[in-house]
Amino acid sequence: MNAMTTPFTLTRPEKDGPAVLWGGTCPSGSLKYLTYESYLDAVPEGVRGLVEISGASTALALDLIGRRAGLPTVAVTDADGRDHLTRRGFRGEIRTITSIEEGREVCLRYERAGWCWPRQFTDDALVGRVELWAARLLRRIRADWPEVRHLVCGFGTGATVAGLHRVFTPAGYAVTGVQAREGDHVPGWRNYALQNLGDQDLFHRYRKEVPLATACGGESALGSLLTYANAHAAPEQVLVISHDGRPRPRH
Incomplete structure (x- = not known):
């Protein structure tokens, strides 16, 4: 199974509510797998390992991909990210930063020592990798979920939001990123105004094209997205992109 054949799992948890793409059913337990599994095909041989600033989905995806390739993975993250990765079963090394x-x-020190650093906050090539699986998703939505007209996605690096925007907006859909509120710690999310990297930031070129909303409720990333989607004038027309959510089994 690879990024171009991994099936999408979509359900509508509540009648007349938003639909959800459950990224947690991907092999790494994260939708980021679809982006990084293909991205790392281009990594040159001889690298000593994988390192990235991540305390959530990206680290989990790199952890699985690294283990499959026989490479160690280092996640560089804050204390909240460290705790989240530990709960999620991350097997690599965690370096805590502030x-x-x-x-x-x-x-950068790891990269100089021969490690692969994808630079997820600044590498626009990642948006192109998202477009590859987003094009598959668009075909699925058109065929099986014709009522969907609006996609809502959590905002972390901006790669997923930008990739979805580039594929879905020309087809007549709306795409919105939902960012964390100031002071909130949502695994994998950031507040762009407070934590952007200026003109080097991956999202910099998309900031005037892709609308960002700010989360206003919910105890988790998925909860915040569902709160936003349910406030839409027509929630049944919204598809929530849950990077690492899994549908609850039905009894």
Whole structure:
């Protein structure tokens, strides 16, 4: 199974509510698998391992991909990210930092020592990798979920939101990113105004095209997205992109 054949799991948890794409059913337990499984095909041989600033889905995806390739993985993250990855069964090493700037310095040292650093906050090539699976998703939505007209996705690096925007918006859909509120700690999310990297930031070129909303409720990433989607004038027309959510079994 690879990124171009991994099936999408979509359900509508509540009648007349939003539909959900459950990224947690992907092999790594994260939708990020679809982006990084193909991205790392281009990694040159001889790298010593994988390192990235991540305390959520990206680290989990790299952890699985690294183990399959026989490479160690280091996640560089804050204390909240460390705790989240530990709960999720991350098997690599975790380096705890207090800012993105400090994380970049740590990753740069690893990169100079021969490790692969995908630079997920600044590498626009990741948006193209998202477009590959987003095009598959568009075909699925058109065929099986014709009522969907609006996609809502949590905002972390901006790669997933931008990739979905580039595929779905020309086809007549709306795409919105939902960012964390100031002071909130949502695994994998950030507040762009407070934590962007200026003109080097991956999302910089999309900031005027892709609308960002701010979460206003919910105890988790999925809860915040569902709260936003249910406030829509027509919730049944909204598809929530849940990076690592899994549908609850039906009894």
